[in-house]
Amino acid sequence: MSIIPKTIDVVVPVFNESGNIEALFAAIHREITGKFKMINLIIIDDGSSDNTSEVVIENINKFPQLNVVFIRFTRNYGKEIAVKCGIDHSESDLCVIMDGDLQHPPKCILEADHAMQKNDANLVYISPVKREKRFYQKMGTSGYRKILNFLSKEKVYLTDFTLMDRKAVAIVQQFNESDFYTRGILSIVGLKTFEISYVPNSRFDGKTKFSFFKLLNLAINGIISVSTRPLRLAIYLGITVSLVSMLFGIFLVIEKIRYGQEIAGFATLGFGLFFFAGVQLLFIGLIGEYVGKTYIQTKNRPLYTIDFIKKLNE
Ligand code: UDP
Ligand code: MG
Numbered sequence: 001m002s003i004i005p006k007t008i009d010v011v012v013p014v015f016n017e018s019g020n021i022e023a024l025f026a027a028i029h030r031e032i033t034g035k036f037k038m039i040n041l042i043i044i045d046d047g048s049s050d051n052t053s054e055v056v057i058e059n060i061n062k063f064p065q066l067n068v069v070f071i072r073f074t075r076n077y078g079k080e081i082a083v084k085c086g087i088d089h090s091e092s093d094l095c096v097i098m099d100g101d102l103q104h105p106p107k108c109i110l111e112a113d114h115a116m117q118k119n120d121a122n123l124v125y126i127s128p129v130k131r132e133k134r135f136y137q138k139m140g141t142s143g144y145r146k147i148l149n150f151l152s153k154e155k156v157y158l159t160d161f162t163l164m165d166r167k168a169v170a171i172v173q174q175f176n177e178s179d180f181y182t183r184g185i186l187s188i189v190g191l192k193t194f195e196i197s198y199v200p201n202s203r204f205d206g207k208t209k210f211s212f213f214k215l216l217n218l219a220i221n222g223i224i225s226v227s228t229r230p231l232r233l234a235i236y237l238g239i240t241v242s243l244v245s246m247l248f249g250i251f252l253v254i255e256k257i258r259y260g261q262e263i264a265g266f267a268t269l270g271f272g273l274f275f276f277a278g279v280q281l282l283f284i285g286l287i288g289e290y291v292g293k294t295y296i297q298t299k300n301r302p303l304y305t306i307d308f309i310k311k312l313n314e
Contacts, residue, residue: 004113006093007038011086013079014056014100015046019205021055024100025063031106033065036094042069042086043100047076060312072307079209080218083160084180085304087172096163097182102204104161111196112163121194122168123186126161128200137215144219152226154187157195162186177225178296180303184226224289231290234283241276 010028014021025041032039045053053072060068069089073082083097094113098104104126112124141158148156160182164172168191175185186193210218223230 003034004036004110006036006113007040008032008036008094008096008109009040009042009086009090009092010106010109011042011044011083011090011095011097012100013044013046013082013086014048014052015076015079015082015209016048016050016052017100017206018048018050018052018055020101021052021059022062023102023204025059025066027102028106029063029066032109035110038067038092040067040069040092042089043071044082044086045070045072046079046082047073057310060310068310068312070310070312072309074305074307077304079160080180080182081304083182084172085306087164087169087182090169090173093166094163095169096161098161101206103200103202105198105201108161108196108198109163111198115194115196116163116165119194120192122165122191123193124163125157125159125193125195126163127157127159127195127197128161129197130199140215140219144222148223148226151223151229152184152187154190156183156187156222156226157193158183161198167191176303178301178303179221179225179293181222181225184222188226220289224293228290230286234286237279237283241279 010032012024017024028039028041043056045056053070056068056070060066060070071085071089073085086097087095094116096109096112098106098109108126112126115121116124145156145158148158162182164186168186171189171191172182172185
């Protein structure tokens with residue numbers, strides 16, 4: 001295969017992945033070195049508490065064929081922000097985002113580039129065909145995808161493995177929101193998109209960094225960052241409940257007039273009270289989320305803080 005006449009940045013966020021770094025470098029070297037005009041590996045250490053940073057620096061010396069930009073955060077900011085930092089530092093013709101645990105096979109990047117050319121796309125999503133997942137993830141993913149696609153006007157793809165062209169990168173670089181969510185932003189800016197699939201490997205070393213609650217928080221963040229439609233839903237729900245309860249009230253008055261029947265049903269009353277107290281709390285929480293995000297955003301803080309940047313092997 002001839003060399004693709006383009007430069008590419010491979011952005012990899014890592015958090016406590018010391019056991020995966022060497023295999024990651026090796027896989028990238030084995031599968032894509034020499035296939036592009038130039039390859040830059042942009043690794044973001046998202047404030048690891050293990051020796052990930054030392055292992056990265058060690059491997060930079062072991063693989064002198066790879067150009068590496070190594071950025072370490074002062075603390076853990078979460079994967080989305082680490083990805084944003086990687087994109088901010090991307091200057092090549094192409095930029096691909098991939099995980100550091102070898103679940104994403106680097107050779108798919110070549111296929112994605114081919115699809116990008118052929119379909120004249122700005123973005124190629126590389127989606128997993130099947131994945132060994134925990135039960136709640138499996139149940140959650142399809143439902144979540146439906147909710148997300150309903151709430152956002154555009155389709156949101158649920159994969160992190162994404163190839164972007166220069167135009168897509170330049171657009172993402174302009175977004176500086178505190179709840180940065182890559183997929184959400186890529187879905188709303190009207191870029192030409194194509195999707196290919198890959199069979200994910202299982203994690204090379206260590207465990208997933210996303211616990212149930214971290215996933216749940218990410219899911220809620222995803223929804224809130226792409227849309228304000230949940231607020232509109234609250235209005236509709238409020239209108240519906242008010243109408244239904246008004247009809248119920250009229251029914252009770254008629255019952256009383258016609259049959260003189262006492263209003264019975266402590267259980268109904270109790271249930272209604274608690275149920276709607278719950279619904280109200282939920283929506284107050286929801287409004288609070290939007291208000292909180294507005295508050296954080298108005299402070300205009302930097303999205304991430306960098307401990308150091310090392311550019312090596314260039
Ligand atoms: N990651 C990160 N910051 C975090 C959590 C995860 O940079 O706070 C990185 C992690 O090191 C990995 C990628 O994000 O390279 C995907 O994480 P993981 O494999 O745990 O997620 P999963 O594949 O289970 O969705
Ligand atoms: Mg993984």
